[in-house]
Amino acid sequence: MNTASTSHTDATAYVEEFFARTRGGADFIITTATDLDLAPDGGRIAFTAVVATAGEPDPVRHIAVIDVATSRLAHWGPGHAPRWDPSGSRLAWLTDKHITVRELDSDSRLRTFPVEGVPEYLLWRPDGSALLVGVAEYGAARSDVDGSGLMRVDAAERQPGVPVVEAGRARPRSGGRGVWLLDPASGDGTRVSPPEATVWQAAWAGGSSILCVTSDEPSESAWYGAELAVLDPATRTLRPLPSGDGQAALPAANPSGSRLSAVIGAMSDRGLYVGDLVLIDPDDGTYTAVALGDVDVTSQHWDGDTAIVFAGMRGLDTVIGRYHVDTCTTEVLGVLEATCGAMTPEITVGSGIIACTTSGYGSPPALTVLETGTAPRELVSFAHDGTDYLAEVGGRIERVAWESPDGVTIEGLLVSPHGPGPHPLVINIHGGPVWAWRDEWSMHYPHTPLLASRGYAVLHPNMRGSLGRGQKFIRDGLHDMGGVDAADVVAGIDALAATGRVDPARVGVTGNSYGGFMAAWLVATTNRFAAAIARSPVTDWVSQHYTSNIPGFDRMCLTGHPLDPQSSYRARSPFYLAAHVRTPMLLIAGAHDLATPPEQASMFHRALVEHGADSTLVIYQDEGHGVRGSAAVVDQCARMIGFLDEHLATGGAR
Known part of the structure; x- marks a missing residue:
């Protein structure tokens, strides 16, 4: 293909063939493993298998179990989020409306218990006598990481004509989250958190109390002000704990409940948890930050009563380590140039063994274990014919670094197509912004290998606001959105252009969520780009504050009142700079997105059109938040390819 323009039909055919070949031809393929849980004796790993099946466009979730010694794999049926009981003789997991318990010592008997709402997580009491279940009420919001929108009852259960009502300052009567205890013998369930409180996350703190992340009201925005508290399930009362400077997440405790821990830091999305590891006194609530050598912690698990195994990011590396509480010493167990986990580095721990799902840009997901004193051991790879094709056409990855105008070193990952440059360049800006690009399979989304197969180089910058560089680096980006982070991105273009590997006259930019905001902001404040694709963007922080379900985010980041024309709400909004945009724009949104409502894209599109700019709205x-359904992903990718081919004129490889 050597033309400067690609029709939508041609782009669709190219993308459909690409996805058909990356899926491979076999039926019932496990593409990755999530929600890993090691059995207490370290002998088996239960996990959620993400399965692709022939004839079905979207993957499904199944429970699978692998034997650590033999790598023998077994499928146990539909479900997700499996958890072993303390004896290893029972496994519980979730479906959309039920809890399932499989008893391994009773001819693998299955018992299923209904739940009043949507179960989101579960944990066994340390003595195995009860299950702690986190339940979202129908009507509760999904996080933007989970696609946004609302959890609803089935169509047959809905009452026609019943509206959604907001009543001033009155607390909403539905849509909250609570903690339930389920008796696995009888199936009886009881809500043990107070009805006026929302519990976002919870963990057993011994057998008689529960460490929670809570807020007073259930809106998605309330998560930004959530705090730690200890729940007494017998009295249904919460005792608040101080959480210091930052949000609290990932509560945990040692088996005896004598020591508590959590991750505290600046976070931008529920579902992207990162910060400093802290130890908490269960009596007075005082806490101590743990020094872990500049690692931003994203996963932590107690290994016995005196050690915490953690995972996180330091720069572009994934670090796995063990912190010994009594001696205040840290043991580094592994430093991975590639990574592990889904959205952020994640691990599970049992009997001295660590398990995780590892991957790299050129290495498909694999279930891997780390044992003290030995190299990581791959139990099973989820490679197949389709992953071989993707690795072949997806180009090569390398770490890059450059200096921003204020002298700060910025890191990123560059994926380049095979063959000599200079290549047209697409800047792919991550969401959050408290997230980070890692060297992982497909760079988490299909866009990067698809673009590389088409002849584009793709830069993934970890600008200010990204995790992996400590809290100051994160907060510098959060509190200067469109300022230092925009300068970081533009400096990356200059650095790459200076090497001769990319063509500075053929540069595009794309991003989703916060990355969508950045794509819109950059073309409103500079003419450096030949094309821009903003997906699920924020373009007007004023209307975003009053229409989004997460106004707590912009309150955390921007200064002044939203209705004050002199505030940063207006000064940092691309919408008010529409007259300055000269870059062709493709704006994409989901109709059910509550986090960055589709009006954000449509408003900017109409403003651009009124000022004579080249803009397309989809x-x-x-x-919802981000395109996820297979048919929509194919369509979106085809539109992106056609748009970029038209404006960046690449001669893509076939």
């Missing part, structure tokens, strides 16, 4: 009627 709204997916069945999607």
